[in-house]
Amino acid sequence: MTAVTAENITKRYGATTALDHAGIALTTGETHALVGRNGAGKSTLVSILTGLQRADTGVVTFDGEPAPPLADRDGWRQRVACVYQKSTIIPTLTVGENLFLNRQQSRRGLIDWRGLRRRAGELLDRYGVAIDPATVAGDLTVEQGQLVEIARALSFGARFIILDEPTARLDAAAIERLFERMRDLRASGVTFLFISHHLQEVYEVCQRVTVFRDARHVLTAPVDELPHDDLVRAMTGDAPVVASAARGHANDGPVVLDVRGLTLADRYEDVSLEVRAGEMVGLIGSGSSGKNALAQTIAGLLRADGGTVTIAGTTPRPGSVPGALDAGLGYLPQDRHREGLVPLLSVGENATMTITKRLGPIGIALPARRREAATTMIDEYDIRTSGPDQPVSGLSGGNAQKVVLARALASDPKALVLVSPTAGVDVRSKQSLLAAVAKAAAAGTGVLIVSDELDDVRDCDRVLVMFHGRIVQAAPKGWDDASLIGAVEGVRAESSHEEGLKE
Incomplete structure (x- = not known):
């Protein structure tokens, strides 16, 4: 029917x-x-x-x-x-109030709150939703x-x-x-x-x-x-883009991202990993695994309680974003709208933020040079826009993400950390983004992809799994979905995987 x-x-x-x-x-x-x-x-x-x-x-x-x-x-x-x-x-109302908003029953002109909670509980039970109707929705x-x-x-x-x-x-x-x-x-x-x-x-x-x-x-x-x-x-409307690019033997390159014993209370504990020049490493885990907090720490957005982050031989001051960038890190944040873009600025201004020192004297970007650099990025990353002067707020999700990635790569970083790089973008943009990342790795950049999506890490040389704040498994290229998903859920493989933490 x-x-x-x-x-x-x-x-x-x-x-x-x-x-x-x-x-x-x-x-x-x-x-x-x-x-x-x-x-x-x-x-x-x-x-x-x-x-x-x-x-x-x-x-x-x-x-x-x-x-x-x-x-x-x-x-x-x-x-x-x-x-x-x-x-x-509505986050300030309870679950029950949200369920029956504008449908509350009343007695003598007053809302029957006890009856509302009872009806809400019966409704939630009927559909197997184990939530207390009195819970504030914002929680x-x-x-x-x-x-x-x-x-x-x-x-x-x-x-x-x-x-x-x-x-x-x-x-x-x-x-x-x-x-x-x-x-x-x-x-x-x-x-x-x-x-x-x-x-x-x-x-x-x-x-x-x-x-x-x-x-x-x-x-x-x-x-x-x-x-x-x-x-x-x-x-x-055409053949799929192939995300992979020809890369050399990643384990032959120097270490460009060296994380040693990082600990941040209630987020992760004693995490160590290495990424070499030209290598692509995936890092996956559930929302509570600590992987996003680890990425933010590497980028200087969070300050660890202990341990070190070394980028291309330099150990920046903990908790310093400028220090991480100056050391040679490129970073793509999880939320492009809140953390990655300035919506009131243009595509060109957003894309060139990390290279203003190259675009004019004493760090002041000359408009003509900014436009030239931005136009090159638009062409290279296939950003669908009317031009460098278009407000970035007018772009689709995939094209906005390309702007953030272009900015991260503009400074020719030694190491690149990407958090959920394809979240909320269409399949064509997803393929284009991953192809650009593979191209950067082929040129010698060490890449760490932090994601919930297995498709984001399929082209990686190794994939690390975090669970409850620790790296519990490292899988070499050729892994199967079931084993990685099991590790994400806390089902440990029988054999030891410690050798995969570094090459």
Whole structure:
């Protein structure tokens, strides 16, 4: 039975066509992926499927019935809900208050708080969400917040849930729990539209996939009949970019990043690792593993309680970002928006921040030289922009990430630390970013990739696994997914892996 259809949908914004006679059809009780590059039309379709916008042409139906008028918000809530990457939960209210916001029952004109907590508890129990309704929503984890939003949607009667990049901020264990909850709900007849840039998740949890490209529907197919390369080709319109680049024997180069006995209370303890010139090393772990804090310490954003970081033979002052950069470190932070970019500045100004000393006297960048350097970066990294003067806030996620990477590489660093380099970017941009990193390694830069995504570290010479603040496993190239995921979850391989910590 068809749960949701969107047929012949066209939506224009002035001269821009966001959707061009596109469509999708979902079967009751399936998890259906919607994928495509940034700008393909996914977000526009979601806004139409949730009644936030009206299509210029086309028809949306739920269980064979036409969608309600846009003004009938209750009618839409009873049919569809979207769990966005950015939570819509009000953090200062309790879980129970969020679940029944504007639906509180009253007695003699007063809200029945005891009844609200009871109803909230019954709702959470019904869907297997182990959270106290009295918990303040701001204290929830990302995973818990998503489950509360799903439960809230189901409480309205909606049986169609849109999940927009639901795993972007979850670690591996939380992702698996989310998928298990989705499987349980799907078995009870709930239909999911799953939007993600992580194609391995599409193959893991979805039954069918629809691809949009350039505002048009390209294909819909069962995931088990669609090879990975064919899916990428459908999304990009051409053959996949090969991320690897020819590199020499990495273990022959000098050590350019030497971490010895780093300890930071409650984050990680006695961590040591080496990265050689031309080598690519991956570092993975759950959100609580300490890997991100370790990367921030290497970059000087955090000051360790003990241990040393040596970059290309220089040991910068602990907790000093300028010291780390001067020693030869390039750094790409986890959150490009909060930590990586200055949104009010242009593409050129953001890209050249690390090389202002080269662009003019006494550290003052001359506009012409800045423009020349930025134009070179735009061409080299295929940054889709109108030019160096465009505000960086106007870029797509993938192109914004390319600006941050270009800046990190502009100073010709000896060592490069990248944290979640492909988070929130489309598949084509992901391939382009990883290809640029491999090219830097081929030129002699030592690279440490810190990520939750196995695809980010597939081209690495070694992959280290952190668990509860310690490196517990080192896998050489050729590792298999199951063993690494097991180590991330705390399942230690039987053989010793200490020899992989350094080469």
